[in-house]
Amino acid sequence: MFDFDSAIVRTPGRSVADGLSAAGSKPDPDRLLAEHRAYVAALECAGVTLETLPPLEEFPDSIFVEDPAFVLPEGAILLRSCAPTRAGEPAALEPVLRRRFDRLLELDRGFADGGDILILPHEILIGLSARTDREGAERFVALIGELGRKARIVAPPEGVLHLKSGCALVDEEVVVAMPALARADLFRGLRVIAVAEGENEAANLVRINKKVLMGADFPRTAERIAELGHDVVLLPVTEIRKIDAGLSCMSLRWQAG
Numbered sequence: 001m002f003d004f005d006s007a008i009v010r011t012p013g014r015s016v017a018d019g020l021s022a023a024g025s026k027p028d029p030d031r032l033l034a035e036h037r038a039y040v041a042a043l044e045c046a047g048v049t050l051e052t053l054p055p056l057e058e059f060p061d062s063i064f065v066e067d068p069a070f071v072l073p074e075g076a077i078l079l080r081s082c083a084p085t086r087a088g089e090p091a092a093l094e095p096v097l098r099r100r101f102d103r104l105l106e107l108d109r110g111f112a113d114g115g116d117i118l119i120l121p122h123e124i125l126i127g128l129s130a131r132t133d134r135e136g137a138e139r140f141v142a143l144i145g146e147l148g149r150k151a152r153i154v155a156p157p158e159g160v161l162h163l164k165s166g167c168a169l170v171d172e173e174v175v176v177a178m179p180a181l182a183r184a185d186l187f188r189g190l191r192v193i194a195v196a197e198g199e200n201e202a203a204n205l206v207r208i209n210k211k212v213l214m215g216a217d218f219p220r221t222a223e224r225i226a227e228l229g230h231d232v233v234l235l236p237v238t239e240i241r242k243i244d245a246g247l248s249c250m251s252l253r254w255q256a257g
């Protein structure tokens, strides 16, 4: 479930300052690069071997490699973004994934972002959002079926950019979620822990092997996760948050061996 030996990341370029941001905030590219370096070091420390792709200046949000594709040990799926400035990202990832995966499927209808796809112990959820429409979600369910897995379409409350902006699986039994998602009754058979008040973005975390990587801006939620017995690693996310992102979206992770 959380065993990963391989991951792909992309180094941010200067254009990251122009990444999509609902609030119109602009990150400082140098400070964001430093945050990205800390993230890369934490992935390596957690036991993952990385392939680091070069910056793609023409796509400001291309460091969020989790959105244009979905990967499993069984194969990968290239997705389609409805955000015009992100539409070229799947094509840029395709040759990389072709080298790494024997089976590479492609979403050929509708739109879906990887940030809306959450792997749970007994199923995969795909959340409808401003980036994932019903046609794309239904096509994803069909494609994941070809890879031998089951996915379920859910409708998270309005105002969540991506499903995984607001929730994450921290162990086989526990999901951490922002309050609106925690109340939405999406996670069958799992215990849901809400993030601390005022720390909505804390749920954009990622569990890699034994480590739970979390934003350092969310100390009270980090304490809740640590109290469950997890090894929490706090990482700087102040710049990354300015373009509506967090830790889960900056890598594609899978178990190759």
Ligand code: CIR
Pocket (backbone or CB within 6 Å): 019, 020, 021, 061, 064, 066, 067, 083, 086, 114, 115, 116, 161, 162, 164, 165, 243, 244, 245, 246, 248, 249
């Ligand atoms: C965007 O709006 O597409 C980027 N600025 C942030 C994407 C973050 N990805 C994610 O939550 N999965």
